[in-house]
Amino acid sequence: MxxxxxxxxxxxxxxxxxxxxxxxxxxxxxxxxxxxxxxxxxxxxxxxxxxxxxxxxxxxxxxxxxxxxxxxxxxxxxxxxxxxxxxxxxxxxxxxxxxxxxxxxxxxxxxxxxxxxxITVRKAREEEIKRQNERLENFASIVSHDLRNPLNVAQGYIDMLQADISRDELQLVDNALDRMGLLITELLELAQSGREIGETEAVQLSDIAEDGWQTVSTTEAEFDVSKANKRIIADESRLRQLLENLFRNAIEHAGPDVHVTVDTTTDGFCVADNGPGIPLDERDQVFDTGYTTEGKGTGFGLSIVQQITTGHDWEVKITESVDGGAKFVFSGGEFDV
Known part of the structure; x- marks a missing residue:
């Protein structure tokens, strides 16, 4: 030619x-x-x-x-x-x-x-999804704000009553209010997790994990991030949100004295605990919105994890940790070498 x-x-x-x-x-x-x-x-x-x-x-x-x-x-x-x-x-x-x-x-x-x-159809679909996500996030933000005000008032009165009266019923109400607060928080997070991933950059995985751990850990829980010493390409705030939800999930299901480990792999990272683990026949369901076991948690946390994972073009797989607990393995990531 x-x-x-x-x-x-x-x-x-x-x-x-x-x-x-x-x-x-x-x-x-x-x-x-x-x-x-x-x-x-x-x-x-x-x-x-x-x-x-x-x-x-x-x-x-x-x-x-x-x-x-x-x-x-x-x-x-x-x-x-x-x-x-x-x-x-x-x-x-x-x-x-x-x-x-x-x-x-x-x-x-x-x-x-x-x-x-x-790509006309694909672009139109992406724009519509973006508009829907923005409407959903705005709605969730308004609802969250309007619900928190009466919830805070109710919590204040419960605190006052508990100072004067020792009744199991008051503790039950207090627990219910705590759960309502968690539901509001995670409903808002779920709406926000549908947003597109923002600007990505090389972030130190161990630093992000440690920051997230401080917000959800208990005094009895143990945390090991010594091997997560790589810089991964990610949206820093969304990665932290993902890790916080995994840490919270481990504490809810494995107990306040759980041991959590964050480690890197060849193309990603993993988060493992020493809790009861997740049965093999349930691992495909845990990322569904509202899925929970034994009444623990809200069922939104792992759905948020899945959305953030997808937004980064990563994949997540659930396996068993060396201690018999749950292990979430994320692949498809890139490191700053």
């Missing part, structure tokens, strides 16, 4: 190969003109491949000016691959697309091979 024989791009073998890709394909040379487009790409604009062949790329890609093309072309080296999300426009139709562009030289002539995928 040479620059003056672009027809070779339309050989039967090449056409079949491109057809099997299943997405739009466009190929252009150093002059910016398409020397080949496939039917899938032309279909995005209700056009034919022949209409687009010979068109300069800047007449289709809305973010690229003709005067900028030479600089764009020269910024590539042979073998470079770049991904982008942009808008392609032709024949009166604008389409949001995700592109993967690779420069390859054939018989000494450089071409850009570009795959183009319509």
């Amino acid at each position: 040479t620059a003056d024989s672009p027809g070779d791009l339309e050989s039967e073998f090449f056409a079949e190969m491109v057809k099997s890709v299943g997405v739009g394909v466009g190929i252009y040379g150093s002059d910016g003109q398409y020397v080949y487009v496939n039917q899938a790409y032309a279909d995005l604009f209700n056009a034919t491949p022949e209409e687009l062949t010979g068109k300069p790329i800047w007449e289709v890609v809305t973010t690229l000016e003709a005067s900028d093309f030479d600089q764009y072309w020269e910024s590539f080296e042979d073998g470079d691959t770049r991904e982008a999300e942009t808008t392609h426009s032709y024949n009166g139709r604008e389409v949001l697309v995700a592109t993967v562009t690779t420069q390859r030289s054939i018989n000494g002539t450089a071409y850009h091979f570009e795959t183009i995928k319509d």
Whole structure:
């Protein structure tokens, strides 16, 4: 294939190969003109491949000016691959697309091979989910605020009565109010956990874990973070929220004298305890919203853990710790080495 024989791009073998890709394909040379487009790409604009062949790329890609093309072309080296999300426009139709562009030289002539995928539906769905999450978070925040005021008043009167009267019934009311407070807190956290993960950076896992432990630990509990000595790429506040929920879960189910360990793995980290563990047949259910055992906890904590995990593009798996307790293993993370 040479620059003056672009027809070779339309050989039967090449056409079949491109057809099997299943997405739009466009190929252009150093002059910016398409020397080949496939039917899938032309279909995005209700056009034919022949209409687009010979068109300069800047007449289709809305973010690229003709005067900028030479600089764009020269910024590539042979073998470079770049991904982008942009808008392609032709024949009166604008389409949001995700592109993967690779420069390859054939018989000494450089071409850009570009795959183009319509992401209009995906983007619309993402925007709708974002709007729903914002509405849910605002609603949860308002409800949380409005519920806390009467709850605090009730708690104040219980504290006053307990100072003068020793009755088991008052302790039961006190416990119920504590549980209501926890429900409010975790309902708000659950709504907020649907937010997109914010800016990620390299954070010291042991430091984040220690900070989180201080907010939920008991005087009898033990904590070992000595092996979590790596910097992981994460949203610091959301990672801390994830760890706090795991620590709280361990204390609720294993008792106030639980021993919790945080450690790193080859591509992530793990949190383990020495409690009763989680039965094998229940491990697929524990991340469901509202799931709990023996009336302990609210059932929201691990659902929050799952949402934060998914937001980081990690995966979480439940296994058994060396002490027979629960072990949450997170994989897919990246470390700052």
